[in-house]
Amino acid sequence: MVVFAVSMACALAFFGIYAAGAICLALLMILLLLIRQDELAAVVVIIVHLYVDWYLALRVVAPVLAALLLCCFFLLRSSHYPWAELRAPFLWLCFLCLTIIPAIQGGITLYDRLFYYPNIIAGAMLMFWLGSVVGRSLVSVKHVFQWLAFFAALIAIHTIIQGKSGVFLLSWSHMDAYIADHKNYYLPGNPHVIRPGSFFIDPDWSSSFFAITLFLPLSLLVKCISWRARVLYLVEIVLLVIALLFTYSTGAVLAAGAGALTFFSLGVAPRYRWRMILGLFLGLLALVLLLPEDIALFLHHATDAGNLNLRLGVWHTALRVITAFPLSGIGLGLYAYLQRAEGFRVPAQFLPLAQPHNSYLELAAMAGLPVLVIFLVLLCWFLAHAWMIWQRAVGRDRTLLAGGISLVVALTFSSLSINAWTLPPLSAIGWLLLGCISSPLLSDLHRVDMEG
Numbered sequence: 001m002v003v004f005a006v007s008m009a010c011a012l013a014f015f016g017i018y019a020a021g022a023i024c025l026a027l028l029m030i031l032l033l034l035i036r037q038d039e040l041a042a043v044v045v046i047i048v049h050l051y052v053d054w055y056l057a058l059r060v061v062a063p064v065l066a067a068l069l070l071c072c073f074f075l076l077r078s079s080h081y082p083w084a085e086l087r088a089p090f091l092w093l094c095f096l097c098l099t100i101i102p103a104i105q106g107g108i109t110l111y112d113r114l115f116y117y118p119n120i121i122a123g124a125m126l127m128f129w130l131g132s133v134v135g136r137s138l139v140s141v142k143h144v145f146q147w148l149a150f151f152a153a154l155i156a157i158h159t160i161i162q163g164k165s166g167v168f169l170l171s172w173s174h175m176d177a178y179i180a181d182h183k184n185y186y187l188p189g190n191p192h193v194i195r196p197g198s199f200f201i202d203p204d205w206s207s208s209f210f211a212i213t214l215f216l217p218l219s220l221l222v223k224c225i226s227w228r229a230r231v232l233y234l235v236e237i238v239l240l241v242i243a244l245l246f247t248y249s250t251g252a253v254l255a256a257g258a259g260a261l262t263f264f265s266l267g268v269a270p271r272y273r274w275r276m277i278l279g280l281f282l283g284l285l286a287l288v289l290l291l292p293e294d295i296a297l298f299l300h301h302a303t304d305a306g307n308l309n310l311r312l313g314v315w316h317t318a319l320r321v322i323t324a325f326p327l328s329g330i331g332l333g334l335y336a337y338l339q340r341a342e343g344f345r346v347p348a349q350f351l352p353l354a355q356p357h358n359s360y361l362e363l364a365a366m367a368g369l370p371v372l373v374i375f376l377v378l379l380c381w382f383l384a385h386a387w388m389i390w391q392r393a394v395g396r397d398r399t400l401l402a403g404g405i406s407l408v409v410a411l412t413f414s415s416l417s418i419n420a421w422t423l424p425p426l427s428a429i430g431w432l433l434l435g436c437i438s439s440p441l442l443s444d445l446h447r448v449d450m451e452g
Contacts, residue, residue, distance in 0.1 A: 021052075029065070033072055036081065039143035041069060042134045042432060045127075047151060050425040055199040056172065059114035062428065066126040073133050084132040084441050088381055092125050095374045099332060102367035106331025108339075116332040116366075119424035127428045128382070131435020138397050141436045142223075145216045145403065148429070152213035153236040155198055156243035159206055163196035163246040187248060187301055195248055205423055207249030208414040211256040212407045212429065214240045215263055219403020222267060223396040245287065245294055250302040251417030259410030266390060267402030311357060311417065313348025318356035320344040321365040329368040337366060359415035359422040375421075383408060385438035392443075404437035 025048070032041040049062040077083040086092065099121045107113035135141045162168055185195040185203050195203035214237065221233035244252060260280075268276050288295055301307075321330060321337075321344050330340040334354035342352055355362050364372040383405070390401040411430045414420040421427055 025065075029069070033076070038073065038081070038134050039140055040147050042130055042144060043147040043151060045069065045130065046148065046425070046428055046432065049428045050155075050199050053119070054425050055201070059111075059424075060118045062424070063118045063123045063126055066123070066130050070126065070130055070133065082136055082441055084129075084136070084439055086125070086129050087132065087385070087438070087440060088378065091374060091378050091381065095371070095378060096121060096125065098371050098374060099367050102329050102332045102371070104331075105328075106333025106336035106366060108331075108333055108335045112333030112335055115334065115424070120332075120422050120427055123424065124378075124427060124431045127431040128435040131432040132439040132441070133435075134432075135436030135439035136441040138393075138400060138442065141404070141442075142220070142400055144433070144436055145220055145400065148433075149213065149216040149220065149233070149236050152209070152216065153239045155206075156210060156236075156239040159196045159198040159210075159243040160239070160246060162198060163194055163243075166194060187297060190297065193248075193297060196243075196246060200425065203247040204249055204251070204418045205420075205426065207244055207247035207252035208255065208411070208418060208420045208423075208426055209429075210240045210244040210247070211249075211252040211414060212259065212410045212420075212426070214244070214256060215259055215403045215406040215410065218263065219267055219399050219406070222272075223399045241283070241287070242291075245291065245298060248294075248298045248301045250298075250307075252414060253298075253302075254417075255410045255414035255420075258413040259406040262409045263402055263406040266405060267399045309348055310350065313346050313350070314353055314356050315358055315361060316346045317341060317344055317349050318358065318361040318365045320346070322361070322369065325365070325368065327368045327370065329364065329366045329371070332366045337362075341365070355419050355422075357418055359419050362419055362422050379408075379412070379434075382434050382438045386434065389438065389442050401437050404433050408434050408437075 025044075029041060029044065032038070032044070045062050045066050048065055053059050053062045073081070074083055099117065103113070103117040103121070106116065131144075134144060158169055185197060187193045187195060197203045197206045200206040200209060217233040217236040217240070221230055221237065224230055224233065244256065264273065264276060318341070321341050324344065330336060337356075338352055338354040345352065356365060360372060360376075363375055386401065386405055386408075390398055390405065393401055408430055411420050411426065414426075415422075421430060
């Protein structure tokens with residue numbers, strides 16, 4: 001403790017708060033590796049992705065941390081902590097190579113150079129590989145779900161407080177000016193109603209986060225048998241649903257609906273499905289009775305034709321860009337798209353935007369159709385592996401895997417209305433969980449069940 005205090009004091013005195021934070025993070029990761037809390041270490045990478053790289057705009061800390069964790073796991077591998085080889089290396093190599101030139105072309109600013117290739121491209125492979133190594137058994141997958149669900153519940157509390165009081169907890173003084181300009185999104189026609197974005201800043205991004213992480217405590221709730229654990233997971237679900245409602249995001253709710261249908265089909269036994277339907281009905285009824293004003297505001301926002309027309313115009317502009325540059329794209333970069341797509345903007349898109357609010361159109365417009373095809377092949381390939389593992393599982397183990405599959409499905413649907421698969425914090429969660437539920441270490445389910 002004395003050494004730690006002295007190190008912190010020296011770091012603060014000579015290098016400032018960032019050095020102190022780096023020392024704390026390094027010591028935490030070393031401690032987690034020593035006590036072999038690998039699942040928590042992986043979730044810490046997600047936390048760093050959101051708070052440090054996204055909110056504090058440092059950009060590349062989490063990818064570097066993920067790479068270092070993979071190196072440590074390789075060096076510390078054993079029969080009890082096996083190593084997982086990267087699946088489909090040829091596809092990943094194609095994905096990495098095909099995006100080099102678009103990344104160079106789109107790297108007009110340092111922001112763009114650090115945004116896309118280290119996080120969305122290379123970061124996807126690193127997070128997927130990290131999930132494959134950490135998901136060495138269904139017990140490990142369950143621990144990842146538990147830690148990530150707990151973190152999501154904390155973000156939900158932060159969002160609810162921001163939405164109802166306007167107070168942004170844990171903000172940094174040097175970020176105050178930025179937060180003042182971006183933290184409060186108001187409903188059209190309702191200047192007193194805040195759409196909270198929490199550390200995601202934009203409520204469309206935070207809503208997607210709640211829509212996908214909702215299936216972590218849901219799968220844990222259905223799987224567990226302890227009433228105390230069920231109460232905890234139920235509280236987490238309630239917090240996530242309320243936070244999702246307070247963002248008033250139609251696309252995220254629809255994505256949650258797609259994930260719910262997937263979970264209903266894969267994660268709930270036929271004899272229990274009526275209970276699920278009854279619980280869903282009672283939950284919706286409780287929301288209507290307890291939060292009638294928020295429900296009315298959500299429905300009003302969902303039926304606003306102006307937002308839909310603008311979104312259709314943005315997609316039309318992206319399609320025109322893709323038609324003009326089908327193979328190479330115009331460069332992986334927000335500022336590159338903002339400048340180079342201006343000549344293709346249709347009248348329905350009445351303001352310039354830095355991305356087309358659709359991850360698939362974004363990849364095709366910025367990097368070309370071949371990159372989009374490789375991305376979709378990777379996504380479908382690993383979902384197919386997760387599906388095969390789900391088929392071999394039995395009982396409540398299927399419920400856990402169904403929760404991960406539902407999360408990926410919800411993220412995939414959310415990417416139709418916003419840039420979910422191409423936003424670093426959300427993309428990292430998707431690839432980490434997809435790596436966990438499709439890990440080659442889960443192929444021997446008998447060994448997994450014995451460990452559980």
